[in-house]
Amino acid sequence: MAADSAVVADRVAETFAAEVKGLDLTPEVIDELGRAIFETYLDHKVLVFRAQDISAGTFAKFGTVFGRPEEHHVLKLRHPDEPTLTYLSNQNEPGRNKEMKTSGQGWHSDYSYKLVPGSATMLHGLEIPQAGGDTLFADAESAFAALPEERKAYLRTLRVRHQYRWSPDREDPWARWKYIGPEERRKTPEITHPLVRRHPDTGRETLFIQPRVIGSVIGIEGMPEDESTALIEELIAHITSDRFVYRHKWSPLDVVVWDNRCVLHSATTKDLDEQHVRRLLRLTTAGQPVTPSLPEVGHSRLSATSAP
Numbered sequence: 001m002a003a004d005s006a007v008v009a010d011r012v013a014e015t016f017a018a019e020v021k022g023l024d025l026t027p028e029v030i031d032e033l034g035r036a037i038f039e040t041y042l043d044h045k046v047l048v049f050r051a052q053d054i055s056a057g058t059f060a061k062f063g064t065v066f067g068r069p070e071e072h073h074v075l076k077l078r079h080p081d082e083p084t085l086t087y088l089s090n091q092n093e094p095g096r097n098k099e100m101k102t103s104g105q106g107w108h109s110d111y112s113y114k115l116v117p118g119s120a121t122m123l124h125g126l127e128i129p130q131a132g133g134d135t136l137f138a139d140a141e142s143a144f145a146a147l148p149e150e151r152k153a154y155l156r157t158l159r160v161r162h163q164y165r166w167s168p169d170r171e172d173p174w175a176r177w178k179y180i181g182p183e184e185r186r187k188t189p190e191i192t193h194p195l196v197r198r199h200p201d202t203g204r205e206t207l208f209i210q211p212r213v214i215g216s217v218i219g220i221e222g223m224p225e226d227e228s229t230a231l232i233e234e235l236i237a238h239i240t241s242d243r244f245v246y247r248h249k250w251s252p253l254d255v256v257v258w259d260n261r262c263v264l265h266s267a268t269t270k271d272l273d274e275q276h277v278r279r280l281l282r283l284t285t286a287g288q289p290v291t292p293s294l295p296e297v298g299h300s301r302l303s304a305t306s307a308p
């Protein structure tokens, strides 16, 4: 698709992810090549642009290539001039709690616990340690394609229950309420998404599942808990097996963008000593309710078992 465009991208993992060569993301280049960059992104699911010495304003403009950039609802997390940008940092930053230093650790797709989950997420590496703090990506679309047809047919019929900060801790099943207050609780009801979704731009099918604790997944709708947990663990192990994973080792000023509609990702910041500073700018674009592979399975909706 992108072969006849001015965007040259080299594959960096077996099934997905590519490094774009010879492009400086100036406002003019973004205007001129935005469409071609977007198509290259649909082809490869994760794009890396090395050594991008760009302003916050230009990074915010880059975000518009991938959809409608979202403004973060927490005002103090926003960049002072660009409301669509926030900082990710492993340092003590004003207005942040300790948990945020390692946010993103564990496999997930951004905002999968919402009725309208995330679309694209992109990061610009401002300060990057010599080693460590890599970001991992897993190609959930190729993982689905690799399954036997009979298995695919079964998985297409299932739905997954999600709720923000769900805790599977048997001793303390309501542990999530320790993290959030009544207003946040009201805004994060239990929802369900189809397990196999159809990408709104490419039409390709993908597994839309995250591990239970990190990904806020409760379980497969209507399935006994032990069976549901075993199935989720099996699928996550398959998606995150080596052949579907790309490990991004950051260099200063890298820009990386990924498609949450078909890949999982994980930070590795828990293993990074805080004396090694890691700061990045982040932007996300608004998504769509999840389209099922089979129409009769239905789109994202409030869970029938959702307590008020």
Ligand SMILES: O=C(O)CCC(=O)C(=O)O
Binding pocket: 088, 103, 104, 105, 110, 121, 123, 133, 134, 135, 136, 265, 266, 267, 268, 269, 282
């Ligand atoms: O810090 C990272 O490597 C990834 C963080 C993350 O999960 C995100 O920005 O959505």
Ligand SMILES: [Fe+2]
Binding pocket: 104, 108, 109, 110, 265
């Ligand atoms: Fe994330």
